[in-house]
Amino acid sequence: MSTERENIKKELKEISTEIGNLEKRNPFRVPDDYFEYLPHEIQKRKRVSESPAELWLGFFPREMIRITAVTLILIVAVATGLLLVNRHDQEMMVTHEDELYFEEYLAWYSEYQQLDFYEFISENNFQADDGLASEELLIDYLIDYSYYYQQSIDELIED
Amino acid sequence: MATYSDAELLDLFHNGGNPGYAFNLMVVKYREKVYWHIRRLVIDHEDANDLTQDVFFKAWKGLNGFRADSGLFTWLYRIASNESLSFLKKKKMRYFLPWQDYENILAERVDSGQYLMEMRLKKNYRKQFCHCLRNKGSSFNLRYYDEMKYEEMSEVLDTSVGALKASYHHAVKKVEEHLKNH
Numbered sequence: 001m002s003t004e005r006e007n008i009k010k011e012l013k014e015i016s017t018e019i020g021n022l023e024k025r026n027p028f029r030v031p032d033d034y035f036e037y038l039p040h041e042i043q044k045r046k047r048v049s050e051s052p053a054e055l056w057l058g059f060f061p062r063e064m065i066r067i068t069a070v071t072l073i074l075i076v077a078v079a080t081g082l083l084l085v086n087r088h089d090q091e092m093m094v095t096h097e098d099e100l101y102f103e104e105y106l107a108w109y110s111e112y113q114q115l116d117f118y119e120f121i122s123e124n125n126f127q128a129d130d131g132l133a134s135e136e137l138l139i140d141y142l143i144d145y146s147y148y149y150q151q152s153i154d155e156l157i158e159d
Numbered sequence: 160m161a162t163y164s165d166a167e168l169l170d171l172f173h174n175g176g177n178p179g180y181a182f183n184l185m186v187v188k189y190r191e192k193v194y195w196h197i198r199r200l201v202i203d204h205e206d207a208n209d210l211t212q213d214v215f216f217k218a219w220k221g222l223n224g225f226r227a228d229s230g231l232f233t234w235l236y237r238i239a240s241n242e243s244l245s246f247l248k249k250k251k252m253r254y255f256l257p258w259q260d261y262e263n264i265l266a267e268r269v270d271s272g273q274y275l276m277e278m279r280l281k282k283n284y285r286k287q288f289c290h291c292l293r294n295k296g297s298s299f300n301l302r303y304y305d306e307m308k309y310e311e312m313s314e315v316l317d318t319s320v321g322a323l324k325a326s327y328h329h330a331v332k333k334v335e336e337h338l339k340n341h
Contacts, residue, residue: 004306004307004308005306008302008303008306012303012331015328015331015332016331016332016334016335018335018338018339019331019334019335019338024303024304026195026304028198028199028204030194030204031204034208035190035191035194038186038190038194038208038211038212039183039186039187039190041212042186042212042215042216042219043179043183045212045216046179046182046216046219049216
């Protein structure tokens with residue numbers, strides 16, 4: 001190396017006397033004992049990279065892992081959103097309990113307010129296929145009708 | 160700690176029964192050269208530190224397949240050069256700035272750098288740095304600071320010896336011109 005150093009110095013002086021005569025100094029410094037700790041830092045990194053999780057992930061480029069992670073987060077976010085919307089829809093759907101409620105309501109209504117009820121049916125031109133309003137068809141009709149107008153059955157009939 | 164030749168280190172790595180120990184000896188032998196080579200390219204200590212670790216980590220992963228066609232030292236320099244240039248390209252893209260602007264950013268960092276020691280060489284260095292970036296190589300650094308032979312530089316930079324001599328000559332002239340003007 002010392003011969004090469006002399007060659008370099010000679011060559012430099014031939015190209016530029018001024019630079020060839022300059023004392024060569026490093027314009028930068030490093031933190032104290034940096035080079036002492038550097039091998040330990042590299043060993044530490046080597047050990048981490050050899051852990052099973054890192055080995056498994058090491059098969060894939062970092063960029064791919066990042067994109068996959070972002071995609072998964074987006075999928076989870078969209079799925080959560082859909083679930084919440086669906087739950088809201090399910091709450092709006094007619095359940096068996098609703099039907100029971102209407103049946104009871106109808107029983108009560110037909111018993112105590114038969115006139116109003118028949119008036120409501122005739123006003124809305126409701127007719128079953130056989131020309132008679134069967135109980136089951138009436139229930140379905142009232143359920144649909146109340147949901148359509150977002151009103152209770154009392155309000156519907158009163159209107 | 161005894162200093163091993165490249166051939167001895169490789170032999171120890173492949174046949175010594177403890178590749179980790181051989182690798183550690185290699186790190187100890189080349190840590191400073193690799194670090195300073197990177198530091199002169201990327202300027203910032205934190206960046207140079209990260210990249211130096213990356214280089215040795217890549218060397219650890221690739222040492223098994225290293226065929227010793229070139230010297231260990233040359234191989235490490237090549238990895239370091241590639242990593243540094245790739246890092247600078249990514250950083251430049253991150254700033255969305257043309258090369259000249261990015262050079263100015265780094266030059267300012269040199270100006271205000273806490274590790275700065277000498278004004279005259281600092282200015283000298285800034286010019287060299289810009290020159291190196293434009294040429295996507297570091298012929299001046301490898302020759303002037305690392306005292307490499309042209310043949311070794313040729314392997315590192317994958318350029319002919321003739322082209323490197325011309326590039327080095329040009330770089331020295333540029334530095335001289337810069338010093339005269341400042």
